[in-house]
Amino acid sequence: MNDDLRQRQQLLKIGTARAGRAPAPPAAPLDALFQQAPADQPQLEAEATLWRSLGALDLWERSGFLPPTGAAAQTPDTAAPEHLRACPPRAEAILAMLLRGAHPVGLQSEWLRLLQRHGGHLPARLLPRMFDVATRQPALRAQLLPVIGERGQWLARLHADWAWAAAPADEGKAAWDTGMPEQRLAALRAWRARDPQAARNALAAAWTSETPEQRAALLPALSVNLGLADEAFLEAALDDRRKEVRSAAQRLLASLPGSALGQRMLARLLPLLRVEKPWLGKARLDLSLPEACDAAMRRDGVGASAHPAIGEKAGWVVDMLAAIDPRTWLRQFESTPHACLAMADASEFRAALIRGWTLAALRQAQLDTSPDAMAWPYALARYWIEANVVQREAVPDALFDLIRARFSEDPDASTALLDVFQAHWLKEGEVAQQLHRVLNTAPDTWSAALTRRFLLLLQTSRPTLLQPGQPWIARLVLPAFARVADPASAAATEAQWRASVGDSSDWRTPIDNFFDLVRLRHEMILSFQEPA
Template identity: 55%
Template sequence: MSDDARQLRQLLKIGMARAGRPPAGLAAPLDGLLPADAAAAPEATLWLSLGALDLWERGGFVAPDQPPPPPARVAAPETLRPCPPRAQAVMVQLLCGLHPAGLEAEWLRLLHRRGGHLPAHVLPKLLDAGTRQPALRAPLLPVLGERGHWLARLQPEWSWAGDDPDAASWETGAPEQRVAALRGWRARDPQAARAALAAAWPSEPPDQRAALLATLSTGLGPDDETFLDAALDDRRKEVRVVAQRLLARLPASQLAQRMVERLLPLLRLERPLLRAARIDLTLPEALDAPMRRDGIGAASHPGMGEKAGWVVDMLAAVDPDVWTRHFDRPPRGCLALAEHSEFASVFVRGWALALQRHAQDDPSPRLQAWLRDLTAWWLAVPAQREAVPDSVFDVAAAHFAQDADGASSTLFCTLPGKWIADGACVHLLARLAAGAADTWPTALSQHAMRRVYPVLPALADTGHPWLVRQLLSSLALVLDPATAAGFDPVRVPDAQWQSAVDAFFDLVRLRHEMTLSFQETA
């Protein structure tokens, strides 16, 4: 503001009567705008002077230099193959929401196997779907193509599909975004991600520490033991539980070794002359502070005594392969030893929980044998089924679908003749199907259809209809569609069951059509 303008505004504030002096004259060439008559009222001179200065300042304003606009960003040329038009039409149907959830992920996997990218007109809807459903992101990311990644950079809510969203999300994201960013970071560089977590750990809110610590399950290795061991002394129970379970998954960790050292003096192999061999168990006397620090006694085990629950906690923290070596028996042999023991439910539950922890990522062939033998043993020994938590079969389902050695196919061959009447058996099969991450192989699908197809006409006689419907819905999503579509439709006397069976075959045929659509030339 100039001195002339400042003086004029001061006069305007105090008023001409109090100032006792006329306003100062304006410099040339503005003075020509004022009245030439010297008798003009000082008030009029003041207002005209202010108006002249305001026009002068606004008219002479020069805008500061602006940075040049960034060059227009365009998507790089696509390197993936285009999606066939027939397959595009199927995805448009799926996005209308008229078909069961889960088919989108299968469609995306089929596109990825073809080496293709998504068409432009479905990108926004699928990016929105991936934002709402994190489980859809893994099959979606490989097929976004250059245009999809370019588009994801333009919307903050699609940042999970950008070039490298983890760094920004880790620093400034919401709690769930920071957890996802750290997990992605662990998949690429476990040591750097753990170092970042260790640096931020003192300032992390207590209610977020457990979720952040759980991301170390991705890429878990011996280098994580020191940090996890320190977390055993955290003030929050949730953090301590996560640390205990992760340390238990490291067979060479000090926690796992301590558990083995506590268990071995309590176990003894008995070989009676006239009876089957069994494991004899001596219950621990007391629960001391080091045992509590390692997580013993923290979980509840309904139907078991307190000391028996301590043993379950110890067994759950030990790699089950330890016992195949210790007793020199395969998994089925170890389960037979437990079956004849007074504490059968203790051993079975402890080993099942250990499998759930140790086999959930990428189990060794020995742990896969444990999963296979435990599943078959569960079917053959109904008396001990309650000792095995259902969640174990969610872990088994991911490996059941592989059927590398034909063991999964054998399971269908060993089903009893009236297996459809066994509600627990139907529930197990439905769980194994629902937990599959991809389509079952042809051989496994053939064995499944050979056992399911003959019982379809008699479904009206089942005593647990909702379980059977669940089984049909799950199988329709995982059976090899070409195999299942080769079976003729079935006529069922009951109208409601006919509708369920028709829905099963309709979904199978839709998946078969979806598979065939990717064989078309784009």
């Protein structure tokens, strides 16, 4: 809020009569919009000026105008011609309704994704509201930026709070050379997407002149198109004086399949591991803890992370495992992820082995977007669901964030995991909470087939769900499922669901809310099929 508007709002609270003064005329060009009050009624002039200037200043500020503070104001350039499609009127009306706050915030993100697929831009009248929302909720920015259009770029440059949405005035190398820190980082990431080698060379050329904070902020941009060609630069960064820079380099090298760091970790760890196969009982993985952590190990990141409830030396093993491509162990043990986890579960150092493999699987999946990269995460999620409370402590919470983000990519694996959930979620609240986590704020709508599979899971569980004391599950799971389900597939089951729950007071409201949200999402999808 600018000072002029703040002062006028304060005067409104006090009152012009009590304050003993009238508001100053608004600055140009707003002053031309005000008519003078009759000469014999000067109090009307003060009141009218105050009210009219408050309304005009508020409207201008929310649309991106900043009142001039100097002697003169420069008229900003106009926005460039729009190259994106217009938003269909019905879709615009739905967004306006969502911005009034009557529905889950996640629907705004879905609406923005639909607009991007439509190839459209945000309506001009809703840009200020969306910029304010995304300023408070940074998670929305990734969906918002592709659809703000030329008008949005123009508007973002006029308001300091919205500077995060303004693209640098120049593209490519000019943005990297002259932009603000956030703009330079964005330019470097975009440059990496276009030309990884040129972007890395530019970072290397500027490296010694960057502040330690900037080095730590810029280095993670190499995760875009990360490859073995980046290894030499990252290896050199392992000797940086700044801890945050060294940590960033360690994380990137640990994520890089085939890196020398990963090979060094494997060479340290292999002598400590052996598979024991007794005549009776299950095979187990035995581990001998390392005796010490030398300077070379510390340089590679061993001992850099804290692992609660795991001893110091076992924590070193976690750090080594986390830096090794988890597919290495499938070849080493000639086994599957599920069988590897079973061998680790029989080990005295189960927690260290499970945590290390989980961290490695998370790093691998960040770079590898193929369904094959999810073999370990799905096996670990199944392990967690079937484990007891103590065993689950070894699995970081971030695993289910990854599962949620990638859940619908492999229908067979997703269906198999749903079956594991079904066997446990009605018996244990913690498993139901994780199912809710998978459902909630998913990055995209599930396929029709996966939606029908989950609906079938609910239907087969319905006799248990309808028992007294179970409606909390409906209040937890159904709202999250309504935001991710394929709307057409879910809506087709409405009559069947309503007939099955009858007049149950515990279920009526959750079912009503579920289908209300499903219908709204269906209407939202259909609204983008209308001509703009």
